[in-house]
Amino acid sequence: MTDISASGSVAATGGKDGTGRTGMNGMTPGVRIAFLCVLVGAICLALSPYQAWIRTWPAALTLPATEWIGAGLTTLFEFLKPAARSLARLLEYPMAGANRLLVGSPYALTIGVFTALGWHIGGIRMAALALAGLGFVLASGYWIASMNTLGLVFVSVPLALIVGGLIGVLAHEICSLRRAIETVLDIMQTVPTFAYLTPLLLLFGFGPVVGLIASVIYAAPPMARNVLLGLKRVEPDIREAAIMNGATRSQQLLLVEIPSAGRQIMVGVNQTIMAALSMVIIAAVIGGFNDIGWEVLLTMRKAAFGQSLIAGVVIVIFAILADRMSSALARDGKRHSWKVTASILLAAVVIALFQNSALPAAQDFAAFKSAAAVIDRSLGAFIAANGVILDGVKNGTMFFVLLPLRIGLEKAVLPFTWGFQWTTGISIAVFSIATVAAIVLALRNHAVAGLSLLIATGILVTGITNLPWPFVLVALGGLGWLAGGTKLSVFAVSMTGAILSIGLWEPALLSIYLCTASVLICVAVGGAIGAGCAVSENAWRVMRPVCDFLQTIPLFVFLIPVLMFFQIGEFSAFLAICAYAIVPMIRYTHHGLTSTPDELIEAAVASGASEWQVMREVRIPYSAPTILLGLNQTILYAFSMLVIAALIGTTDLGQQIYLALGQGDVGLGVAAGASMAILALVADRLIQGFAARQRHALGL
Incomplete structure (x- = not known):
């Protein structure tokens, strides 16, 4: 068994290059890179007490990039501002219309429409979820604020779908542009959400339109990626059949390929809706209008955690409803009786007609006001007793x-x-x-x-924040070379060097530190949970809905429970990041370990391997590429949450972005946002490179 397992492990990890083991032929690339890092690190540690420039980038070499960016964008914005303000005024019309429709419509009618839709696409369970969820929203007293948020979503989602769909089709049709478009999509999704708001405020002015445009920017990439993926997966036979029937290229695309990719495109619709909902809530920090995100932020600032928790639950309800309904639409499932749908709508219309005379106004509901006071008193008593x-x-x-x-x-x-x-x-x-x-x-x-x-x-x-910059650059360059060769090495060093040269190195190291601490916990805890779920199907039945729930919650809401118990500070930010970023590690570890081919497991068992040996020598090596992708997603999730965590007391790049937003400093906001995006992109490229090498070693 020893020989079989050992050879299987080496094969699965790519032999000498993958494991870094030395042999008779000399040092492997991994050994040489690791030795170089040790040598550079030792030299830096020895010289840093005498050469301050090793730890701190010389101020004389720091480029005034924030001033340059600020001056350049201000000049550009002055030129674009008239057109942008005109566009903002134009977008105010559909937003005002959506708000009037949702706020002005009787709440009984709105609840009835969503309940009827839930019945039609998902049956009794979906209808009950819509009825109960919107009933809670009404009873909470946040109906008007919620409808304002929903109105913004109603306008932003179609725009994001159109923009994302066009980008996806363009990337598919013009192959020479595909790589550039994918890079732009990466940037759109990795630049922190707060970083959008500073330049947009200067360009479009103060108001909810900024939240709308930021939402479109953030929510369009998922649609673009899924459209591109769906079109790429269309079977060649389908395309050939369209050509044989004399279809033009536009007819092929509109009448054949897009319908064939419909299921994947609907997945993009689901992701776009969730992204738009998350972003319009984040946009509440500008105080654009009275929406539910602003209510959460306001109550958190007042330390009214009872009301904050109730408002947070309202956001979660909208997120769950949006996720479940859009997912049901994406499936080619059974559609339920139109007669029942029509009956629900008729009942809603009847109730709406008598709403003004028989039911309280939406703003008069406050069923949970006493509950909020009880939560605050209970929280105070709990903290006093367990402080x-x-x-x-x-x-x-x-x-x-x-x-x-x-x-x-x-x-x-x-x-x-x-x-x-x-x-x-x-x-x-x-x-x-x-x-x-x-x-x-x-x-x-x-x-x-x-x-x-x-x-x-x-x-x-x-300590991470005291690492000498030459060591960091050499280490990243070495990892890039191992993962993807010279090109990736140059990319990692040049991108990180850009952060160093513009004077944001210290907050960047603080971001790396907090992200590293959170990811380490997520890898240890999430990996263990994922492995346990792979071994026990019952454990996965319990964890799967928990993971679904955590991935549905908008980022903003993660701040509420940690603030309730640990107040503002770095520890609260750390917990919020861990709670949000742990899910990908659980999911990918479980998926990787359970997707190991049965024949490999059977061969190991036949050789006398124990369950632990099968896990260590077969399952883990085979699932390494999938687990690495989970690590990649965990890091990206951590960076996303890092910016939101700036609201509760971090001092990293996220805090720089938040300060720039408050001061209207577009140069600092863009530079700090770009730096955060660079860190995320470098981490993404490195881990994808190692995952690709591992897949190649496994012959996948």
């Missing part, structure tokens, strides 16, 4: 996990936290132990693991 425990969890995590990772053990280990003082002698001892362990691993043909241990030790002692 010591909560502070212990918060301070313990900060002092023993986050702070060492941020500023290093040298500065974080102090008598009042750890009980002793870190000294130079301790550093020497730690590095000596790590060196011995690295030598032992190298002698056992695990040189990369040994050198990686040395690198991790240096990072832990120094």
Whole structure:
């Protein structure tokens, strides 16, 4: 069994290049890169006390990029502003119409229409979900604010679908533009949402139109990607049949290919609706109008967590309804009786006719006002009774996990936290132990693991935010070269060097630190949960709806529970990021481990492998590409949430974006947003490169 499992593991991980094991022919590329990183890191640590430029980029070499960007965009905006303001005034008409329709319509009619739609596309369960959900919205007292939000969604979604659909068709039809369009889509989805708002405010003026346009920018890429994917997957036989029947290119596209790609396109519709709903809530920070996002933000600022929680539940209800209904429309499922649909609509019309005389006005409902007061009192009592425990969890995590990772053990280990003082002698001892362990691993043909241990030790002692910039650039360049060759290496170094040169290196390192801490927890906890769900089908039955629920909740809402118990601060931001980013790791780990071919598992079992050996030697190596993609998504999710977490007390690039929004500093906002997008893009390209190498090694 040992020989079989060992050979299977090596084959699955790409042999010497994949594992980094040394052999008779000399060092592998992985060993050379790891050794270079150790060498550069050691030189930087030795020289940094005497050469300040190693840790801090010289101010004389810092480009005034924020000023340049601000001046350039201001000049451009002055030229574009008349046209933009005209467009804003034009877009106000459909928005005002949607608001008048939804706010002015009797709530009984609105609830009836959605209930009837739910019945028609999903049966009794969907109808009950719509009725109960909108009934809660009405009873909460947030009906008017919710309809304002829904009106913005009603206008933004069609625009996003049109823009995204046209981009997807263009990318499919003009192959030479496809790569450039995909890059633009990556940028649109990786640039933080807050970064859109600063330039849009200057261009279009203050008001809900800014939220509308930002929503379209954010929600169009999912539609474009799914249209492109759907058109690429159309069977060649279908295209050939259209050509044989004399169809022109436009007829092929409109009458054959787009209908054939309908299911994938409807998935894009679902994702666009969810993205639009998430973005219009984020746009509430500009205070454009009285929508539900503004209610959440206002109650959070007042520490009225009872009302904030109820408003957050309203947002979750809209997100769940939007997700379930659009998903049902995307499926080619059975449509239910038109007679029942018509009966529900008729009943809604009848009730609406008598609403003014028989029912309270929408703004008079406040069924949960007392519940909000009870929540606040209960929360206060809970914190008073368990404040010591909560502070212990918060301070313990900060002092023993986050702070060492941020500023290093040298500065974080102090008598009042750890009980002793870190000294130079301790550093020497730690590095000596790590060196011995690295030598032992190298002698056992695990040189990369040994050198990686040395690198991790240096990072832990120094701290992520204190890492010398030459080491970071060399490490990223080396990882890029291993993952995708020279091109990816140059991309990683040049993009990261751009952040360094414009003076945003320190907040960028803070972003990397908080993202790294969150991702490590997500990988450990999410990976363990995903592996447990792969082993136990019952565990997956429990976790799947939890994952569905967490992925449905808009980012904004994750802030409410952490603020309720831990107040504003870095720890609360850390928890919110973990809660949002853990789901991809669970899903991809479960999917990867359960998609291992049965014949591989049967061969291992026939060779006498235990369940643990099958997991370690067969399932995990085979699922590595999928798990890496889960890691990629986890990192991107963490960066997305990082900007939202700036609202509750981070000091990274997200905070720079938020400050720029408050100050109207378009240069800083764009530069910080671009820097955040660069970090996300570099991480995305590196992990995709390693995943591609692993798939190639597996012959996939």
